Amino acid sequence: MAFLIDSNIIIYSYSNEYQYLRDIITDELSNISEISRVEVLGYYALKADERKYFNDIFNFVPVILPSQEIFNKAVEVRASYNLKLGDSIIAATALTRDLILYTRNVSDFNKIAGLKMVNPIK
16 A cells, blocks of 8 residues: 655654665655655755755655645644644645555554554664
8 A cells, every 4th residue: 555754754764773764765655745845845954965865755756746635634634633734734645645654753643533654663
């Protein structure tokens, strides 16, 4: 089954300690939300080598742009579970596209009915 990579997994993958995450990110079943791209690349203190690494990921992995359907689901998720905007859109993307969400922050999403998750951090 295809999956959606949360921002935190992308960020952790930069570290040599978590380099095994790179195989997950580059798997052919991997997808990323445009919201994660904004969260990762929009970090104000990003260094040039980090920016290059993350841009390489976003140029390789399919990035899902939020559609009206995703935004509608995000409204429902945000109103029902009191999530932050970005998390609501990421959860809505996974739900509307029937994707498993790969995230370290399982506790942020575990109350959402129907959302399938995996924490790939060992």
